[in-house]
Amino acid sequence: MAGLVLKNLSKTYEIDNKKITALKNVDLTVSPGSFVTIVGKSGCGKSTLLKILCDLEKNFSGTIEYTHIEKNKSPKIAIVFQEPRLMPWLTVEQNMAFSLQNHKDKAYVKQIVSEHLNLLGLYDFRKAYPSQISGGMAQRTALGRTLCYDPEIILMDEPLSALDYFNRQKLQNELVNIFLKTGKTILFVTHDVEEAIYLGQKIVVMDNGLLTKVVDIHMDYLRDTSSTQFLNLKKYILNIFNNISKEEKNEFL
Ligand SMILES: Nc1ncnc2c1ncn2[C@@H]1O[C@H](COP(=O)(O)OP(=O)(O)OP(=O)(O)O)[C@@H](O)[C@H]1O
Ligand SMILES: [Mg+2]
Known part of the structure; x- marks a missing residue:
């Protein structure tokens, strides 16, 4: 599996002659075969980061290096x-x-x-069209399409946020099981702190284009969201956001 080393990644957009900084000097190392979650408020640059990584956004500064791949080859993303x-x-x-x-x-x-239809519980619906399946099944199909492509790195941009609570929980567990089975390198974006802790081995906290903190999680899967360790981590991450908000307020004092 491939890993990533991002150095000094920055991206500025321009709307009506006004510059918008979406990413500021982001440094990040992602180990091969690891599950990294990126959490942050709306507009902090999460999607921009993923778009750069999958080549949908070409105009940026900084470097992206892929590790653990064959020489002169790019990984499948x-x-x-x-x-x-x-x-x-x-x-x-x-x-x-x-x-x-x-x-x-x-x-x-x-x-x-056929393997992936079974893995994602879609075998009985294999002949159905998208209009005939639920949102959760459609998202599973999208995940199956990605897995059939057999990428070395999977980027996920809030893939579960449109699902109801129960479907979301179910797919989170399926995702963890797929990760444990395939050992893919996964970068998963969410604005939900609990989801970030439930899924990630490493949580990247972003704010306003900056990578504010990287937190390593040493908890076995599947995680108990009501355990003291989980709740303490949630408090810790939320505190990082609270401190950012306080700093932002002070700037205006
Ligand atoms: N194509 C674009 N043109 C101009 N500005 C853009 C473009 N794409 C993103 N931006 C700006 O860059 C900033 C970061 O956007 P981005 O989509 O990366 O945020 P995000 O963290 O994914 O937010 P969300 O959680 O709402 O999806 C925002 O201020 C946004 O308005
Ligand atoms: Mg986004």
């Missing part, structure tokens, strides 16, 4: 968005097979898709 972005004219299994459509070995494609 895929992104899962908040909304599933499925193709409505394709069935669940066809959507999942989409990245493999040019693969010559059709038996292999069938087997990979």
Whole structure:
């Protein structure tokens, strides 16, 4: 699996001649096969960071180095968005097979898709179209499409935030199990502190384009959200945000 080393990553947008700094000098190391969550308020630069990593945003400064990959090769990177972005004219299994459509070995494609349909509990709905499945199933299909592509790095931009509480919990657990099974490198963006602690081995706290803090989590999966250790971590992370807010207020005093 591939890792990442980001150095001095900065990104400025311009709207109506006004500069907007989305990322400021971000340094981050992501170990191969690790699950990193990025948490921060709306507008702090989370999506910008992921867009740069998957080449959707090319105009930035700083460097991105991939580690643990073959020499002169770039790793396969895929992104899962908040909304599933499925193709409505394709069935669940066809959507999942989409990245493999040019693969010559059709038996292999069938087997990979079938494995992931089972892994994500979608086998019985493989012939359904996106309009015939629930939001949770659609997001599972999107995840399946990404996994069938077999990327070395998976970027996830708030992929569970449109789901109801129960579906969200279920998919969080499925995601942890997939991570434990596949050992993929995952960067998962959320604005939910509890979700960040539940999923991540490392939590990256972002604010206003800055990487404010990186917290390593040493808790086994699946985590108990009501344990003292979990609640203390939640308090600790929320405190980081409270301190940021206090500093921001002081700036205006
Ligand atoms: N294409 C763009 N053009 C101009 N400004 C942009 C563009 N994309 C993002 N921005 C600005 O960059 C900043 C960071 O945006 P970004 O989308 O990365 O935030 P975010 O942390 O993902 O927020 P959210 O949690 O709401 O998704 C914001 O101020 C936003 O307005
Ligand atoms: Mg975003």
